[in-house]
Amino acid sequence: MPRPLVIGNGRIMVTFDGNLEMRDFFYPHVGQWNHLQGNRNRLGVWTEGRFSWVSEPSWEKCLSYKEDTLVTDCRAFNAELEVSLLVNDAVHRRENIYLKRIVVQNLANREREIRLFLGQDFSVDENEVGDTVFFDPFRHVLCHYKRNRYFLIAGRSSRGFFDQFATGVKGFAGAEGTWRDAEDGVLSGNAIAQGSVDSVIGFNLFLPPWGEETIFYWICVGRNIQEVRALDQFVREQTPEELLFRTETYGRAFLSVHPREEQLVEDLSPQLLNAYRRSLLVIRAHVDSEGAIIASPDSDILATNRDHYCYLWPRDGAFIAYSLIKAGYGRLTRRFFDFCADALTDKGYLLHKYNPDGTAGSSWHPWLAEGVIQLPIQEDETALVLWALWEYYQEERDLEFVLKQYHAFVRPAANFLCGYVDKALHLPAESYDLWEERRGIFTFTASTVYAGLRAAGDLAELFGQPRLAERYRQSAEEIREGILEHLYDPAREYFLRGLIFNRETGCFEPDPTVDSSVAGVFLFGVLPPHDYRVGKTMEKVRETLWVKTPVGGIARYYGDYYFRQTEDLSRVPGNPWIICTLWLAQYYLRVARSVEELRRARELLEWCVRHSLPTGVMPEQLHPFTGAPLSVAPLAWSHSAYVTTLQEYCARYRELLRAREELQFTFG
Template structure:
């Protein structure tokens, strides 16, 4: 299920589904290790001898974030039980704590006793082998541990600890877990279990007619028992409600670091912009990695997820952080990339947040021919992002460090990694990670990356290197125009794809792909006025538009990934639709010419979840999210496009944005 909420602090990332169940709990890195891995931490209530789980379908649910924060607001109302639950969840902005406040409200005119139950189903370190869970009477807490990973679960109801608990076996020998035991309103109080385990705790609330009581629930995580014990004591001393409030204050200050005036865009767009920045932050590890997504439901697709740092995604996300003033985080990302880059200067497919190499499907040999299993645009886009970062912040010392540690060797690699006959880059995989060949988008990014390296070299007095990078960049540009423009069709093609049946021979790939037009104009391989660019964009608009109730732009023709309809071009993607918005913005010279971009912003907001989460793609008929949600790239794309729009308004003298 889609994650309606993501909460984090750079060490922890917690994902909650539409029933407010914890489904992902990453620690000690954002994106590594997921100690829940899609299991469901269920929430239920027993009242008047009846029991209901929040995922039963019996509740009316309402979801939102508190404005400008990474604090959730969730309301569940049960008409027949006459009870309402209001929850606020947060990950403390500094401490490794998940915090939940629940207001249990009696909607009847009778005095009643209710018990609210929380189930915990951890797979510590991503495996359900060798875990231990036990009740600590000294702390009135549940301790769940394995090796150097400790989880402490506790709470209070109006100052009193939980009265019900059970530790048990889950997912083994036909045993579902201790949550089943809660359905009669009582738990077994089994004090310990090991192996594949879960636990459930329950709080008793005495509810006056139309009255309410507060339940406080927390999970502390650390590498030692002492750490989680100290965090538990920290909550007890400071108060959970106070900790949630100070977390709210922190995020409001953080997201408004650079105050933007959104001119005519309206409240909905402004709020989605800030929500996007916050969701990007939640997916950024404090040590530099920016992961693509945290939604572990992808595990059911091929036992893998998007919880990796793709250098391309990260470079584009870093641009969005730079544009809202969070340059410290961007620098950590660039330093991360410098650490993981190969000695030859290129970056591999993807990485784990601890700097180890991630899983990959790119082979090292194709048709008996050894190849380099990379997507060259991932290396090139980093150089472009580093230059743009330097242009904005003018931190010469940092830029010099990056030039010496990464930019120089990456640019030298790109200069050498070319076909002698054509001058084009050698074949690598495209940005969609599917086709091996020479792609227009990749060529455009190599051109931009080498131009960036040339400018940085010039800044630091490296005249010879600067001239060489500029010369090769121009050669790549000319080769791209010569070999990837089709005079017959009068447009640029996707690229030259390797034909494996003919010994890796390159053949023209005429697939209409949104990345083709985006690469050409965004990385300035062609001027906006160039008729060849205009025709390429018009063809993409015609062929990639989703002719359905939802609309939007698919990423390329006949995209089969999560495809819902065989008669459609593919599903609409937020990023490809936003690329078109960026083109409209770049070309606009009046308010009228900006209207198509505004319409795309409104379309994005319309198909965001009620919490502001943007998925990777959406169902062409219903607009429901498909694939992962949230996708960090979708949110960064929205931020970048909106900032470009505001900057264009300012350049036209129509609005002052700061």
Template sequence: MTRPIVLSNGELHVGINNFGLVHDFYFPYVGLENHAAGKDLRHHVGVWVDGQISWLDIHASDWHVEFSYPHRGLVGHMVAVNEALGIILEFDDTVDAHMNAFLRNIHVVNMREYEREVRLFTHQAFAIGDSRSNTDTAQYLPDSDAILHYRGNRVFVVSGNYHNAPFDQYTVGIFGIEGKEGTYRDADDGELSMSNVEHGRVDSTLRFTLQLAPHDSGRVHYWIAAGTSLRDALHINKQIQKQGVGHYMHSTLHWWHTWLEPTERVLDRMDERYRDNFRHSVMIIKSQIDKRGAVIASTDSAMLNYWRDAYAYCWPRDGAYVLWPLIRLGYTEEPLKFFEFCRRVMHPSGYLMHKFRADGALGSSWHPYVHDGLVAPPIQEDETALVLFVFAQYYGMHKDQRLLDDFYEEMIKPMALFLAEHIDEATGLPKPSYDLWEEVFLTTTYTTSVVYAALLAAGDLAEAAGDHNNAVAWRLAADDIYDAAHKHLYNSQRKSFYKGLLARDGEITYDERIDTSSVFGAFMFGLFPIRELELQTALQSLLKVFPTHEGAYGLPRYENDTYLRTNDTLPGNWWHIASLWLAQYCIETGDSETATKIIDWVQQYAGPTGVLSEQLDPHTGESLSVAPLTWSHAEFVATLLDMITEPEAH
């Protein structure tokens, strides 16, 4: 399920689902410890009026819900209208920029011609620590006018007020066990049972009672304060009670206005119809970055309901792609934290593993150390290479000696030495590793392209660091890869690049599938210069196999891609990333007309808040997999930056 609103301050991250409910609640890392992951854990919101109850999700057909980011900051706005009930709910939601609190300003509107009593119910359900074990506690705190949820060093204090008075009823209980659905069902008659404490798999519900004149309205302020101790969470709760939700909403907007200044500076050079989604994409990218450096692929946890795992990990490749447009915009803190993260998690042998949790621990993986008898590290070599390459671009923009002092010996040199030595003697190409799509163990054209560019970049960094011997060695290694690539990687029969090859026992086997990453990797990283016949014919072959036309510019990853495919007659689902790569190629070759059409097409399939998914169903246009996907937003931003700048060397 799409998260039309995502909110974050780098520690607390909240995802709002299509019903306007809290469905992801990460703390204290973005992407790690989701205390509200799962379909049974969404935080219900309901209205009781004229003797009946209506919940935004349970009675979804009665509610018309719209979302937006109207404030030039990561403050979400939602309007939920129930014509039959005669009620409008308007939400302004944010995560405070400076302290760990989720804030909701809920505007309740009476649409009827007569006075009414409206009871607003807010429900909270956590599996604290993302453990699914039944060891949480919830209890009413009379001295703080709040409900406390806690387990160990994860503490959430829930409260709110209306007309400067706290909620007028509450209850705590259990859900998902012993036949209990949850305390929200206690609100069916408009009254709560006032239970004070419960432990196990616990939830809670608050009630706010509003007396509204005809066509009148009132505002309920609601919040969840998060801390790693009861003291911390209670302190935040007290500050909000003292200063008010409005105060923190305004201070958070001010913080975002300041942070967005580099983004705002380029908007005047951009077509007006792209500006909102460009800004939204930059904000969404920021929302997916943990303050300690990890760049999360997606915090949308919906896949946990259907698959073994979700996307809440830091893939170093994704992180490097995501940071590159921020670097181009002039941001410095996020790239530096990411490079520090990569330096911290790097393997002693100089490479980066498959993926990582936000705290730097190894993420889950399905890649083995033994590959059909061949022993090799379970990595995607392009991840190491791309981090090195993007670091070099960052250094090239700033020329700050402190970057070399901090990173050259501890990260750049080990990475470059690994890349230069991890060469297959039979082909002269990088040894096989997993492709960027994480599926096949090969020496791929894409990975070869990134390794080539990374070694050239490492040579420049070595020169700047005074390491002249390695500068020469790494440039020579890149030259050798260039020559080997031109010998092995072009398929003259299909007039395209091989997806990859595998050398074993003196024989070379080829994967002839046409892969978008092969073509655009060779282009973006200069392995096959843009004017060379091989690259031009490879692009033509790609577009012949995956034809695009007016109104539909979707490209799959590669031929017969089965991942989440809904129709076997089609070559694979459309990926925003692949389509935007094509737009970037068009910009580089001067075909801005086609590039514009592709950007328009991508924007057509963005959500109302600009959210981009990973994939689209080619039959229906429905978003598939996670949304937002951080990498999709990064390519959208990068493509629009290409449109307003001179073509850059790749």
């Protein structure tokens, strides 16, 4: 199930599924550690002898955010129970505090008791072994803990703090979980449990006909009992109402000081603009305070992958940083560049992916294959950080920061790129492709290395090293020549996906698979978008990879097997991806010769909005027949591609409109 709601503050990240159940709780890094690990923190209602969890089908649910904030705005309605819940969730803008407001509405024309239950199903540090949960009578709270992770759970209504509680064992010795204890409306009051544990708190509300009551609930997170008690005291003194208001205000302030908003154009529909602003907020939630930008928090991918997307891929991070830079939030990316400089190996390359704490992430790229030693890297990941850093300097002119990066990252990375080449082909040596599936020499990778070395050359010149600048630029030009000589197929009239080394023949052989990533040729400036070779290539991409169902969209490449839904490749060459569809939109933007010709790109932007979740969250890919999200949702890269493309659309619109006005003035 996707995560239509994501909230966070750079240290805590919390997600909810479509049933309003909390599914992921990350701390102390965005993406690490997940103390729910996909478990469910439940919400349930008892009244007049009947009980129902909000996740059950009898509840109608509407999920959204408060406009221009990372505060949720949800409603759950149960006609059988005659109960409605209005729910807001937030993570405090600064402190390690999760906040929740629930307005319980009695929809019956009679006075009655309604009991509200909230369950906590933590697996602290991603493992339920050795957890403890206990009732703290000094503060009337529950506390889950293990080692240096403490989660204090508190809540109050107008009558005072929660009325009931229970702790117990889950998933062990025949016990499903303490949440079952809530289903008769009465909790046991068991004050402590150890091992694999969960807990529930309950509120007994007495509501008049058509009356309502507001519940506030909060979770304070820290390293010890003193720290979480201090945070709890802070909530009580400031009041949860006030803290929710401040968090809501902060979200709007984040967008209101948006330095590029005035550059957006009147041609945009409210839907396109709202998706842009929502994308910026979703991206912000993916940025860890220490610099990592994770791909996605959706832990349900564990069911099919036995791994997750809670890593920094330097490639994804570079694209996301680029979108923030272009949107005017460049200073937010500085710690990302620091992170990459710290992660750089002594040889000058970045590894496959990283945990948010800076350690190396899991990988399936071997150091030895068929008896041959190789680097387990995707070379574009190193190159793209160089490219993004130069874009940062151009926008921010932050000379001192970039000088630090020049010595820590730029020179060692650029020296590696210069040396890691196939001298016969004048192309980057073999590495894994951006889809992480095959090893070879790829058009996309070569294009990013070209752009990375061009950026390094510009930075070397900026810092007074002209000979080094010339070396980097010469290496970039040789790679460009290699791309045009070896990766463009004049007979097929499009750029190859790449070259694959045949161990038997000892030669590189062309891989002619039509792949959307060949858009890198124009995205990174190897050729201008109006070049006929680019035009033929993108025409081939559009013709071959457009999904020929009512869903539409561009697939990654012909025959994509990742989450494949059909073998009818003529109709569905692969599932449609947001980022691949937006690469086509960016091509349309760059070749448009009039404001009217921008329509093709705008239609693809509108396609992305239509295929987002109702909350505005964008997935990685879509089911080709239903349009439902596949793989993970949200995917930060999808949101960043949307932000970048909309910015490009507005810039191109203004440029073409100005050209038309000048033409009209010249000729009357």
